[in-house]
Amino acid sequence: MSNISNTNESAGGNLTARALREGIFAGIIALGLFVLFVGLETTQNIRNELVLNQRWGLLAIFVIIAAVGRFLTVAYFQPSMAARKAAASKVAADTEESFFKRNFSKIAIVALLIYPPLMVMLFGVQGSLKWVDNFGIQILIYVMLAWGLNIVVGLAGLLDLGYVAFYAVGAYSYALLSQQFGFSFWVLLPLAGILAAFWGMILGFPVLRLKGDYLAIVTLAFGEIIRLVLINWTEVTKGTFGVSGIPKASIFGIWSFDVSAPNNFAKAFGLPMSSAYYKIFLFYLILALALLTAYVTIRLRRMPIGRAWEALREDEIACRSLGINTVTTKLTAFAIGAMFGGFAGSFFAVRQGFVSPESFVFLESAIILAIVVLGGMGSLVGIAVAAAVMVGGTELLREMTFLKAVFGPDFTPELYRMLIFGLAMVVVMVWKPRGFVGSREPTAFLRERKSVSGSFTKEGHG
Amino acid sequence: MSDTLLSVQGVETYYGNIRALAGVNVEVKKGEIVSLIGANGAGKSTLMMTVCGSPQARTGSIIFDGEDITRLPTHLIARRRIAQSPEGRRIFPRMTVYENLQMGASLDNLKYFNEDVEKIFTLFPRLKERQSQRGGTLSGGEQQMLSIGRALMARPKLLLLDEPSLGLAPLIIKQIFDAIKVLNEEQGLTVFLVEQNAFAALKLSHRAYVMVNGQVTMSGSGKELLANPEVRAAYLEGGRH
Numbered sequence: 001m002s003n004i005s006n007t008n009e010s011a012g013g014n015l016t017a018r019a020l021r022e023g024i025f026a027g028i029i030a031l032g033l034f035v036l037f038v039g040l041e042t043t044q045n046i047r048n049e050l051v052l053n054q055r056w057g058l059l060a061i062f063v064i065i066a067a068v069g070r071f072l073t074v075a076y077f078q079p080s081m082a083a084r085k086a087a088a089s090k091v092a093a094d095t096e097e098s099f100f101k102r103n104f105s106k107i108a109i110v111a112l113l114i115y116p117p118l119m120v121m122l123f124g125v126q127g128s129l130k131w132v133d134n135f136g137i138q139i140l141i142y143v144m145l146a147w148g149l150n151i152v153v154g155l156a157g158l159l160d161l162g163y164v165a166f167y168a169v170g171a172y173s174y175a176l177l178s179q180q181f182g183f184s185f186w187v188l189l190p191l192a193g194i195l196a197a198f199w200g201m202i203l204g205f206p207v208l209r210l211k212g213d214y215l216a217i218v219t220l221a222f223g224e225i226i227r228l229v230l231i232n233w234t235e236v237t238k239g240t241f242g243v244s245g246i247p248k249a250s251i252f253g254i255w256s257f258d259v260s261a262p263n264n265f266a267k268a269f270g271l272p273m274s275s276a277y278y279k280i281f282l283f284y285l286i287l288a289l290a291l292l293t294a295y296v297t298i299r300l301r302r303m304p305i306g307r308a309w310e311a312l313r314e315d316e317i318a319c320r321s322l323g324i325n326t327v328t329t330k331l332t333a334f335a336i337g338a339m340f341g342g343f344a345g346s347f348f349a350v351r352q353g354f355v356s357p358e359s360f361v362f363l364e365s366a367i368i369l370a371i372v373v374l375g376g377m378g379s380l381v382g383i384a385v386a387a388a389v390m391v392g393g394t395e396l397l398r399e400m401t402f403l404k405a406v407f408g409p410d411f412t413p414e415l416y417r418m419l420i421f422g423l424a425m426v427v428v429m430v431w432k433p434r435g436f437v438g439s440r441e442p443t444a445f446l447r448e449r450k451s452v453s454g455s456f457t458k459e460g461h462g
Numbered sequence: 463m464s465d466t467l468l469s470v471q472g473v474e475t476y477y478g479n480i481r482a483l484a485g486v487n488v489e490v491k492k493g494e495i496v497s498l499i500g501a502n503g504a505g506k507s508t509l510m511m512t513v514c515g516s517p518q519a520r521t522g523s524i525i526f527d528g529e530d531i532t533r534l535p536t537h538l539i540a541r542r543r544i545a546q547s548p549e550g551r552r553i554f555p556r557m558t559v560y561e562n563l564q565m566g567a568s569l570d571n572l573k574y575f576n577e578d579v580e581k582i583f584t585l586f587p588r589l590k591e592r593q594s595q596r597g598g599t600l601s602g603g604e605q606q607m608l609s610i611g612r613a614l615m616a617r618p619k620l621l622l623l624d625e626p627s628l629g630l631a632p633l634i635i636k637q638i639f640d641a642i643k644v645l646n647e648e649q650g651l652t653v654f655l656v657e658q659n660a661f662a663a664l665k666l667s668h669r670a671y672v673m674v675n676g677q678v679t680m681s682g683s684g685k686e687l688l689a690n691p692e693v694r695a696a697y698l699e700g701g702r703h
Contacts, residue, residue: 323540
């Protein structure tokens with residue numbers, strides 16, 4: 001540290017001069033670059049003649065941005081980054097991880113448990129709706145989906161671009177079976193999971209021999225097939241109109257959330273009528289489902305099948321020569337991953353009360369896969385953080401109405417959702433090429449953990 | 463009781479339409495070290511992979527311990543206790559050394575794991591030092607030790623080694639060959655070895671086969687072949703630097 005500050009002191013004057021010089025250079029370069037692109041504009045006038053517009057003001061803005069930007073980077077940003085880097089390397093050497101970092105998952109679970117009551121206290125019963133439903137439930141659905149896909153992609157290494165198909169199977173299973181036969185949510189939830197797992201196996205069989213990009217294309221096609229069947233099999237699925245009026249879930253049949261029902265939750269407790277209670281119930285429901293997914297994943301990783309998945313991701317031939325049946329290993333990965341997709345799907349149906357093929361387009365698969373990749377394949381915490389940032393971030397965009405004041409009333413921030421999503425992905429991949437939490441935690445130790453130096457080990461043969 | 467452990471009879475293996483093995487006969491008796499030497503592309507590794515069932519032999523038969531395993535899938539052959547340290551080692555690079563060894567013991571679902579892992583660590587002390595390191599960060603020699611160790615974790619009746627000396631320094635090669643010798647002499651492990659490093663392999667083996675263009679052209683004891691002028695000319699003098 002002393003080292004750095006010394007150079008800073010002696011170079012203090014130099015630094016400003018250098019920053020000034022580089023800023024001016026950047027300005028000159030920008031001027032050269034933009035003088036023809038920005039400074040001059042050719043348009044046609046009403047008589048179809050070519051006219052040259054001079055836009056010196058705009059050009060000046062460009063040049064000033066380049067010059068000032070470069071100046072600030074050199075003078076402030078780079079030294080502070082260097083100082084932080086030096087400090088970080090010093091700290092990492094002798095201190096252990098902070099309390100917060102070590103107990104992150106426990107703290108996060110407790111925070112999620114008190115989240116709905118907190119929101120009710122802060123914003124009132126009706127005001128909490130937005131925070132519990134749009135943010136809480138929406139993010140948790142994606143967390144659960146990404147954790148489910150993580151079993152297939154992160155652990156078993158099977159690139160699945162059609163994961164949303166199992167989500168759709170789960171959603172339509174609940175929607176159709178509850179309407180046709182009147183089964184309750186608690187009966188249909190496991191059934192939807194089983195049906196989705198069954199479809200996972202059906203997808204699994206033809207793709208057993210495929211790997212990598214070829215596998216990705218077939219799973220992509222599978223996702224589209226399911227969606228097209230949902231659109232075109234109108235007698236059963238009502239096609240693009242979707243299935244509406246899907247019954248609500250109840251608290252294990254004891255309390256109902258139907259307004260007319262005698263055992264209505266709000267009536268039973270003498271509370272004012274509000275849809276917020278149902279949303280809070282759904283929040284805890286999806287939280288429980290997501291935690292179940294995480295628990296099963298953690299348990300499976302320590303079991304023979306989980307180890308086999310991870311070995312399969314690393315080297316299929318070596319797996320076979322060790323006596324592992326790669327066929328059943330792959331099929332169980334597809335089936336278990338799909339099952340959690342099915343759970344999430346039936347939850348989605350119960351939450352929306354309406355399902356249509358619109359909800360199960362390829363973009364959904366891509367977003368779920370992006371969350372898994374951004375979070376760091378195989379890392380549950382990383383994936384949860386990625387889901388919160390990506391889904392929560394796009395939801396936040398809807399809230400940014402103040403931007404209308406800046407960019408005019410026609411500006412709708414959520415239209416830039418995908419642009420920002422893409423930009424965020426590029427940034428994360430540049431800074432953290434293996435995702436937020438890129439290092440794989442070993443599952444077995446002989447005596448004690450040692451720091452593992454190989455977090456940058458590449459796939460393939462090191 | 464016959465003391466033949468592995469018997470390869472008239473095996474032909476094809477890659478598409480290309481014949482890689484043209485009627486190979488090889489026999490490995492219990493407690494032997496048998497090596498297979500030959501030039502690049504002679505079909506040595508193909509024979510080893512055919513024993514493991516990938517690719518499967520088109521004609522001929524492979525008998526292991528009195529049972530025909532020619533048409534069995536690879537993982538079932540492995541469950542008959544044929545362990546392999548494949549060409550290029552094929553360890554799991556992102557799993558730790560310890561986890562790699564666990565994978566080797568997955569046949570018995572880790573029943574004998576604690577006992578066996580200590581044996582491996584005595585045989586290869588380097589692996590003990592590196593146990594919590596990721597496989598991919600090991601040096602080539604350590605990876606080879608890990609590959610052999612992982613194969614041994616399955617408690618094999620027959621150990622197949624495909625080019626254990628590939629790309630390793632002479633000192634490490636000696637360590638590995640010494641370890642193979644120890645395993646054979648002290649535990650009576652049967653070893654079938656494919657090698658390009660003919661000199662080291664012949665010195666180690668009880669018997670050896672020479673393979674040329676998918677056929678076995680010569681066989682005999684290690685010493686005989688070492689003394690044989692044809693073998694010397696083709697594989698020893700020219701091949702030694």
